Amino acid sequence: MKGDCMSKKLCLVLVLVILFNLPVQVFAQQNSSSEEIKVYVNDTRLTFDVPPFFIKGFTMVPVRAAFEALGAKVEWDNYTKTATITRGGTEVRVQPGNRTAMVNNIPHVMEVPAVGIDGRVMVPVRFISEAIGARVDWVNETKTVFVNDITEHKESGNIQNGGRFAADSSHYFHILPDGVLIRENIFSKQKEKISDKIISSVHIVNDWIYCVGEDKGTGMVFRMRKDGSEKEIVVSKPVISMQIINGWIYYSESTDDSVLYRTKTDGTETYKVVENGDFSGKNWLVLNGWIYYINTKDQTVSSVRIDGSNRKNLTGRIRDLSSNEKIVGLELIDRDYLYISVHKDITDANGKKIAPGLYRVPAAGGEFYRITDKAPISVNTNGEWLYLAVENFENSYRLIRCKKDGSEVFTINEYKKDDIPGSIYVHGGLVFYTVVRGRETPEELLFCMDSYGGNIQQYTWIYGKDYYAVKSLLTDVYTTYRGLNSFQTVQTSSVENSNGKSSIMHESTLNRGRSLLYRKTAIDGQSYIETWLDHENLYTKKNSETQWDIARVSKQEAADMLKTIFDYIQPTNELCNNLTIDETEDSYTLKGEGTFPEFIGNVAKYLDLDENIEIDRVELNIRINRRRKYIEEMNLTARCSSNTGENDEIKQFTNSYRFINSQFNAAYLKLPNSVSQTLIAKEKADRNTESGISRFVEGKYEEAIRFFDTAIALYNKSPNAYLYKGKSLYNLKKYEEAILVFNRYHEINQQDTEVFALIGLCYFNMGDLLKAEEMGKETLKHRQSINAYNLLGSIAHAKEEYKAAEEYFNMAVLLDGNNYTSRMNQVSTLYSMGNYSKCIRAIDEALKYFPRDRDLLYIKAQCLSLRGRHEQAIEVYESILAGNPSNDFVTMTHIAKEYEILQNYQKAKEYADRAEAVYPDYSLLKYLLDSLDYNLSATAGRKLVDFITENYLYYKENEETDRNFESIIEKGSDYTLEDVRKLADAINSNVEDSVILLSGYEYEQFFNSENGSSIITRQDENHVYVTVKNLYPGTGVQFAEFIQSIENPGNKVLIIDLRNTGRGLSEEAAIILDALLSECTPGYIIDRDGYVRTYTSGKWHTSFHKIGILVNGNTAGSAEFLALGLKTFAENVTIIGSETAGRGVGQVIYNDRSKHFAVLLVNHYWNVLKDNIEGKGIEADIKVDGSDQEYTKAVSEFISR
Structure with a gap:
């Protein structure tokens, strides 16, 4: 017995030791990481007095703080040391130190037990949450726990449809088309107005209505009680779309709908959640802790957690999502699926076509499953x-x-x-x-x-409370008003607009029977303007003037002028719903307040408001004669806002208007005598103006001006007299006088804003480009103008801003393809840009309108010649010559020149002789005749030898070279290609590769083929690659035309590959430098006689974000000139590769078209900033020694910098 007792005591001690030590053992297994664990419950981050921690990889949280946030009831029984969590029909009981939890009285073993720390019971968040029906997710990257009730947001579909309808248990809420928010009792159907200026996204959250409404012209998030009281702004940003989930407002701004924000429903704690999305209205969703959206960067449908973490692409890349057009829309969501509409054929990353229709995609990501082939x-x-x-x-x-x-x-x-x-x-x-x-x-x-x-x-x-009574009264009032023959109205207004605050008085008398109107308008009690309308004749003048402005208006315009603000006091739903009625013995009074958008839209022209003014609130008060139903007085007060304040601040002010009517059917009107006197003076002035215009058309500008001056003296408001006088002065090059006259013309005819372009042309010819540009842009503020576009294009052309000039001239052509000036400006600019292919296409379009125009055909022929298409150039010149085959010596000379380039010297001489017979002193012809005399008299052998001896940089007489020269000269034109090869080898014995022979395929490819190209190009979204194979004739133009075709080059990286490029002309390298460099002198060449020729680059060029140049030991000569010129004068240029050959020389070409060979001959040295690299080479910034793979790696490194 004693032994048993001892055993029992020992067991008891062991049990007590285990129980007392268990929390210590468990605590010892906590994760020692100091990184904070974050916990979100239904989208809200919780804060704890005892922070969460890990035990064996499980997150422990304070039981009360965590689960009361889930809506659970948490109780602690201190006697049994038990925490009880109750939610819905589920009860969970846990005890610190005990791994067994009771869930609805059924035992469940937890991985780790609850523990007590600092008076708080810490429990495993996943076990407890899932036991009471919530979902738990862990994001390891951010050490965050997300606990969410898995729900379906039943109102999501209504919000995705614009949120203009919502409901609670007793009411429907409707946003009407005019922005009025209505509350409708579900049972009685009674409707009442809650608020004005509501736009969308109505949410019912407890006792509050949340919505996007308008304040000072900008959409913002509001909230108000369900009866419209306590209305306040929650989000004071310009909101375009909004959703509310779990006490958070998610919204995007109209200024940038690529970013989504969230804030609490009281407007506190605002966070940016995610960028690079399409968060425009009705195209994104929030549910169960996730945001679903169109990812515009990755071009996918994506999801991201509400804290911006754990972004996932739910679909493959959809190529067409880069379009600005809304092709794919996120429509709905439930627990399992996203519902996506596709409005046009799209293609996924694998090339699979997805046809229009409604699809669903698993919310966790997956394939498109089509529900219907109809895009909803x-x-x-x-x-x-x-x-x-x-x-x-x-x-x-x-x-x-x-x-x-x-x-x-x-x-x-x-x-x-x-x-x-x-x-x-x-x-x-x-x-x-x-x-x-x-x-x-x-x-x-x-x-x-x-x-x-x-x-x-x-x-x-x-x-409206008095809807039917107001409707009946307004019906009678409107009928009575339409029956009035005459009456007088005095309108006094206190108005604030862009001109400041002013007091305006309009006195108007109307006689409908005679279609006669008189109006007198005074501002701030000073000068006034009088207006008479007699049927369709309009007369106006200031009180300081004696003659009247005279205009003819259309019947519709006259009818509109005869209308008054009272034409719009009608029994509309808007007025009947928003006005109430009071009555006295003598009168009725209608009054009400609101925004009245329909009414204000109709009468704004009577309120002297600027276009950018937004009316936020209107108070309306109308007094009506009880017996006769006349409107005797109306008062209108408008609370307005405008962004005309300083620093774009919203400025608020109140305008007041008072209208008093009198003399009903008793007003008397008669036109004054001064009107008829003005009409007589105008008739005489018009006759003089017509005579002046006739002289103007004949080019007799001085005589025309005298007629115009007479017309102006008779009637000083004659617009055409001023206009054509200004044009006459312009043609006489009296630009300052013309500007004064054009300004006067604008004073009396302010509707014709085309005059600003005419003034601009004067300034342009005076050399004041800044003022000319200002005038051109002023015209475009008011209208699309060919003159303005041509003016602005000419200014840009003068500044060598050719791309801008091209865009302006394109707009002018688009407005009127039959305008010769616009077409010629467009063509000239493309020619100046060196884009000859595009210039040819523009000329072909212009020739459809001007089929035989000599200037257009000349430019086309020159473009064809510069592109090496000499036969086609001759065809164009021949078409010009056909117009004057006997005397057009200029065209004959150009045809001869083209034949000389083609080495058809007999044909060239034929045309040169014809030109000489007409005009022998033409300078180009004289030079050409001398050249043809030599080419026709010298043998092919003599020409080759002369070319080498005159051009070869390293030429020195020696016996072997002389023997080869004599041999070729003796053979005349019968020497062979082998003879040329021997000669080249003999000369090259002095300096290696100083003479290069081209023949066979290489010659045919680059010299006899229109399809031959010296560059290879490719580009993607952000990078442009150009491989320059050689610098033969035409390479520079090919390169320049290609880079001009690139959209947004300033955002892209240009890679030029000059590896193994060692042949070609310095002139071609200079063309490329001119295309890429701003105004500078990139280099010069020195021939063997010391003659120096400079290469210059103009202001206009194509600029890239940065340039990388690939080189190696075979990059030589003119290619080195190109690389060093770019490195020296361009910004952000990096040389990639190994040291170049160090050949600071350039070549010229001898081309024999009949024998199909060419000789490239070193002809000159070239320098960049007085430096020549002969024998030194160019050092690379990023050194690469090796294969294409090494270069690819280096290029990737350069691009990613």
């Missing part, structure tokens, strides 16, 4: 069903219902013909849908039906 105009969901508005055929639509997998498709509504479907909203068993009806005056209508398409009802928006 709008779509919503309710439970297991989808509701879609789809097109049957053109202008015909239907609303269908189908299961989410695309099965069980039913048509539940056919839209009326020409109705355009809008949004679809669902609530309970009802479907609400909008349509836009009417072409001339489109109107948005709302309908409601059950989920099977039955019991369709159209909504009517009657919510």
Whole structure:
């Protein structure tokens, strides 16, 4: 017994030791990492007084703080040391130190037990969360736990349809087309106005309404109580779209909808969540801790956690997502799937085509599964069903219902013909849908039906307290007003606009029977303007003037002038809903406040407002004679805002307007005598103006001006007299006088803003390019103008900003392809740019309008010649010569020159002789005749020998060379290619590769083929690659034309490959330098006689983000000149490779077209900034010794810097 007792005592001690030591043992296994563990519960990050930690890889959190955030009830029984977590129908009990948890009284073994630390019970977050029905995710990269209730956001579909409908248990909430927010009692159907200027995204959150509304012309997030009280701004940014989930507002800004933010529903704690997405309206979703969006950077559908971490691409790359056009839209989401609309054929990264339709993709990522082949105009969901508005055929639509997998498709509504479907909203068993009806005056209508398409009802928006009484009264008032023959109105206004604050008074008298109107307008009680309208004749003048401005208006314009603000006091729904009625013994008073967008839109022209002013609130008060139904007085107060304040700040102010009517059917009007006197003076002035224009057309500008001066003396408001006088002075090159006259013309005819371009042309010819540009742009502020585009293009051309000039001239041609000046400017600019191929295409287009124009044909022929297409150039010159075959010595000379280049000397001499017979002193012809005399008299052998002796840089007489020369000369034109090869070898004995013979395939490829190209090009989104094989004739133009075709070169990297490029002309390298360098002198050449010739680069060039040049030991001669010129004068140039050959010389070419060979001969030294690299070579910035793979690696390193 004693032994048993001792055993029992020992066991008891061991158990106590285990129990007391268990927390210490468990605690000892905590992760020692100091990195903070973050915990998000239903999208909100929790803070704890005892921080979470790891035990055996499991996250432990304080039980009360963590699970009360999930809505659970947490209790502690100190007697049993038990924590009880209750939520819904689930109860979980845990005890510190005990791995067994009781879940609804069923034991479950946890991986680690709860522990007690600092008076807090720490429990494994995953076990407890999942036991009470939540999902737990761990993101190791950020050491974050996400705990979320897995829910379906039933209102998400309504929000994706614009959020202009929402509901709670007792009310529907509607945003009307005019921005009024209406609350409708579900049971009584009674409607009441809640707020104005609401745009979209209505959310009902507890006792609050959240929405995007307008403040000072900008969309912002508002909240208000459900009765419209306590309205306040929550997000004061320019919001374009918004969703609310789990107490957080997710939103994007209209200034940059590529970024998504989130903030708490009270507007605190704002964070940027994710960038590079399409977060425009109705194209992104939030659910269960994830954001789903179109990733514009990766061109995929992606998801990211609400803290911006753990981004995933849910689909492969979709190539067409780079388009600005909305092709793919995220429409809906449920627990398992995203529902995506595809509106045009798209292609995934594997080349698979995805046709238009509605698709679903697993929320975790996967393949597109097509639900329907109809891309929906709008779509919503309710439970297991989808509701879609789809097109049957053109202008015909239907609303269908189908299961989410695309099965069980039913048509539940056919839209009326020409109705355009809008949004679809669902609530309970009802479907609400909008349509836009009417072409001339489109109107948005709302309908409601059950989920099977039955019991369709159209909504009517009657919510005003006195709606029917106001409607009856306004009907009588409007009828009475339309019956008035005459009346007088005095309007006094206190108005603030861009001109400051002012007091304006309009006194108007109207006689409808005689179509006669008189108006007198005074500003701040100073000078005034008088206006008379007599049918379609309009007369205006200032009080300081004696003669009237005279204009003829259309019938419609006259009818509009006879209207007053009272034409719009009609029994519209807007006025009837927003006005209340008071009455006295003598009068009715209608009053109300709101935004009145329809009414204000109609009457804004009577309120003297600037276009950029936004009306935020209007108070309206109308007093009506009770017996006669005349409007006797109206007062309108408008609270306005404008961004005309300093630093683009929103400026607020209040304008007040008062209208008093009198003399109903008793007003008397008669035109004054001064009007008839002005008409007589104008008639005489018009006759003189016509005579002046006739002289102007004949080019008799001085005589024309005398007629115009007489016209102006008779009637000093004669616009054509001023206009043509200004044009006459311009043609006489009296530009300063012309500007003064054009300015006066603008004073009396301010509608013709084309005059600014004419003024600009004067300044341009005076050399004041800055003022000329200002005038051209002023014209374009008001209208598209050929003169303005030609002016601005000419200014850009003068500044050598040819790309800008080309764009301006293209716009001028687009406005009128039949304008010769625009066409010629366009062609001249392309020629100046050296883009001869594009210039030829532009000329061909111009010749469709001007088929035999000599100047256009001349430029085309020169472009063809510069591109080496001499036979085609001759054809063009021949077409010019056909117009004057006997006397056009200039064209004859050019044809002769082209034949000389082709070495058809007999034909060249034929045309040169014809030209000489007409005009022998033509300088180009004289030079050409001397050249032809030599070419026709000398044998081919003599020409070759003369070329070498006159041009070879290293030429020295010696016996072997002389023997070879004599041999070729003796053979005359019968020498062979082998004779030339021997001669080249003999000369090369002095300096290696100083003479190079080209023949066979290489000669035919580069000298006898129009398709031959000395460059190889390729480009991708950010990089441009050009391999220069040689610098033979034409290479520079090919290179320049290619880089000019690149879009946005300033954002791209240019790689020029000059490896193994050792042949060619310095002139071709200079053309490339001119194409890439701004204004500078990149180098000069020195021939053997010491003669120096300089290469210059003009201001205009194509600029790249940076340039990399690939070289090796075989990069020589003119290629080195190109590399060193770019390195010296361009910015951000890097030489990549090994040291170059160090040949600071350039070559010239002897070309024998009949024998099909060419000789490249070293002819000169070249220098860059007085430096010559002969024998030294160019050192690389990034050294590469080895294979193409090494170069590829070096290029990648250079690009990524």
